[in-house]
Amino acid sequence: MSSRLTFGTVKQAGAILIAIAIVVAAGIVVGQAPAIFGVEENPRASITFKDQQHNGTTVTIRKVTLSEGGYVVITDGGDEPLAVSEYLEAGTHENVTVERQDDATRELVGQLTATVHRDTSEQEGYAYEETSGEEDQPYLEDGFPVSASATVTSTDENARTDSFLVDSIDAPAEATTNETIEVNARIHNPTEYQAEQPVEVRIDGVVYERQVLELEGGEARNVTLETDTRGAPPGNRTIGVYTEDGGAVTQIDLAFHTEPSVAVTDAGNETVTVSAAIPERGFVAIEQNGTIVGTSDELAPGEHENVTVELSDDAAIGQREAVTATLYAGTPSNVNAASPITFEGETVQTTVTLAEAADGESGGDANASADGNDSGDNSSGG
Structure with a gap:
């Protein structure tokens, strides 16, 4: 073997090693592309969906934020969506109206869930069901779809005839988050038959009081529900009285009961x-x-x-x-x-x-300021 051949062989081997290094480095760069080039590796979304009253054909999403754009999909626990929003650009959208699908088998009433989906398919429009879940999958947070649930009651009293109906609600306009309030409602049974059904008080969709009410056919009754507000979030909240498919809501301003x-x-x-x-x-x-x-x-x-x-x-x-x-x-x-x-x-x-x-020298005192001195207040700047 000549020295020229040996030198060429060495050069060829070196080239191969360099090529391998480039491929490996490229793989590392590709794997780190989101971090290097500022691309968001995990698309993010959030949604606010509150209890509401509608005519059964639409619902309103109070607020939805999508990092890459997509859709809001309304379901009731079944396999098929009841409603899908128009395409939403990346960003924050408020008071989004979502209309019932033309082929939906039921109205948009009852306990509904709104889920935020991405737009990943090349075709126009929402395609999650059409692609068997391969495209337009939900945004995820901690491995779970980004979604929110709310109860939607119908403004049409004839929409449901087997459920007790809530004719009116009377709740305090203000309260604290650590007291028992009286929520009054007038409930009636629109059927001809005696029945027992649950009646609930919910604050922003969370149940805080529940009673089982028995009414004769056609009977109406004023009901007082003693509701403990402990654990409710402070702020202007939606409070409602709900039956199986009926309800009425109002607003309550909840003040935190103590200083943070x-x-x-x-x-x-x-x-x-x-x-x-x-x-x-x-x-x-x-x-x-x-x-x-x-x-x-x-x-x-x-x-x-x-x-x-x-x-x-x-x-x-x-x-x-x-x-x-x-x-x-x-x-x-x-x-x-x-x-x-x-x-x-x-x-x-x-x-x-x-x-x-x-x-124990701190004495459980939350009044210490950032420099360790007693500020005489339950909060301090840091």
Whole structure:
């Protein structure tokens, strides 16, 4: 074998190795393309669908946000959609009207679910069912379709004849999130037959009171439902009285029953224990030098004791080092999208050292400001 042939062979082998390296690198780049080129790897969406009254042919989606555009699909638990929205561009849309499909077998009344779907097919229009679920799949969050459920009642009293009907509702215009209110309604049985059916009070679609009512055929009765508002989210909410297929709604302004607060009650190298009064669904985060080093489980609105926050494995916090417990609105699984809860313009948080918390020197006081001084308020800026 000549030296020229040997040198050529070496060059060829080198070229092959370079080609392999390029292919591997290209594979890595392709795999990292969303991060490198700013493309969103996981399409995101959110939807708000509230209880409402309609004529059975349309429903209204209060708000929907789609990162890549798509559709809102209305179902009632069956295999076929009852209604599909027009194509929605990427972005936020409010008060979206969705009309019933021409071939839908039932009206848009009762317990309905609105799900946000992507637009991935090349053909025009929604194609999830036509492609057996291969195209236009739902947006996902934590592995589950992005959806919301609501009860839609008909404005036509003759639309349903086998369900008790709600003729009227009377509820307080204002209340707190920690009291029992009286919700009055007039219910009547439109059939000729005696029947028993459940009657429910719902706030933003969640059941807070339920009774079983017995009415003779044609009978109407005034009913008072004692409703405990604990756990209801503060704000202007929809409150309604519902039967199987009937209902009536009104608005109620719910004020959080106490000042938002958070207090560290115990601490160690691995966990921190806190108590919290949180006015909306969220969580408690433990922060060190502005970095979150642990979060609690998601908390419903209300007061919570003995909430455990597990610190991350790499959180090296000395006993004399300060940590800050802060209330956040959002979900602990998506900390980047969460936001600190404020009260009277200040972030609701408290700062202590692990030693102080372990010794009980913090005294469960949520009034400590970010610099460790007593501020005399249940909230502080951080």
